[in-house]
Amino acid sequence: MVHFVGAGPGAPDLITIRGKNLLEQADVIIFAGSLVNPELLSYAKEGCEIHDSKDLNLDEVIEIMKRADSEGKDIVRLHTGDPSIYGAVREQMDILDENGIAYESVPGVSSFCGAAAALNMEYTLPGITQSVIITRMEGRTPVPEAESVEALSKHDATMVFFLSSGDTKRLSERLMNAGMPGDTPCAIVYKATWKDEKKYICTLESLFETAKAHDIKKTALIIVGESVAQSGYEKSRLYAPEFTTEYRKGTDADA
Known part of the structure; x- marks a missing residue:
């Protein structure tokens, strides 16, 4: 069986208990070495077969899964953050379906949550915004026209940009x-929750100069x-004291 496990934003102790348990039990681990903190591999048992997917293409990753599954081995596919966000997991799952290989998803703490924690920040402030847009600029991978930077900016929601710190x-x-x-407030969070985490508050007009001054070109989230x-x-x-809820009667009975 293949377990798609969210590694969390970086710090080894921010993986879920379920994810840690699966790492400890795994016979084979395939991890995204360009993004996943290698310290997480310390949870692997002795003799575990470990592959770094940054050196592999999709077909090569699948071949490892197919071979290990045919040998009755337990496989962990370790993705950064939460696999459901820019994890490229659906394409792997579809091929596993075609080959009759069972799999499951184990959620992880996304880096956008890690970035908020680094800033002690609440994304959804009453009276400011109640929505968060998780997005990216187009690069070698396009985005739908309706989801362009310009179109999404019209919502006045908090915007969190993945994969965009290089430009x-x-x-x-x-x-x-x-x-x-x-003068719109912005934040740059580099490697949220890692030991070498960096975080900077700036404005939209000073965003580029702030990133340039601190040599941030990748592995960072931009919050706008x-x-x-x-x-x-x-x-x-x-x-609020006057607000009645299911569990508490407020001072204003009509609230």
Whole structure:
């Protein structure tokens, strides 16, 4: 059986208990070495067969899975963050379906959650925004026209950009040309939760210079939106003294 396991954002102790248990039991581990913290491999048992997928193509990854499954071995496919976000897992699962190989998904802590933790930030602040857009700029992999940077910026939601830190100049220019103010708060979080994590608060117009000054070109998330400032928000109604809930009667019976 193949277990698609989310490795978490970086820190070895931020993998889920289920994911750690599967790593400890695995006979074969295929991990995304360009992104997954290699310290996670310390959970592997002695004699575990380990493959780094950064050196492999899709067919080669599948061949390892097919061979190991035919030998009755337990396989962990270790993806960074949560496999459901930019994990390229569906294409693997479809081929496993074609070959009658069983698999399961084990969620992980996404790097966008790790970035928020690094900043002690709440994405969804009442009165500021209640939505988070997880997206990326097009590169060698295109994005649908309806999901362009310009189109998504119209929602005024918090925007978290994956796979876009290598071209912060173009990102900021496109957002400003679409009408977003240059003083919009932004954050750059490099390798969230790793030992060498870096984090910087800036504005949209200073985004490129901030990334350039700290030599950040990859492995970073860009967060754009008023929520980055963590100010000017309304307090949650859930904990307001006058607010009645299923579990607590508020001071205002009509609330």
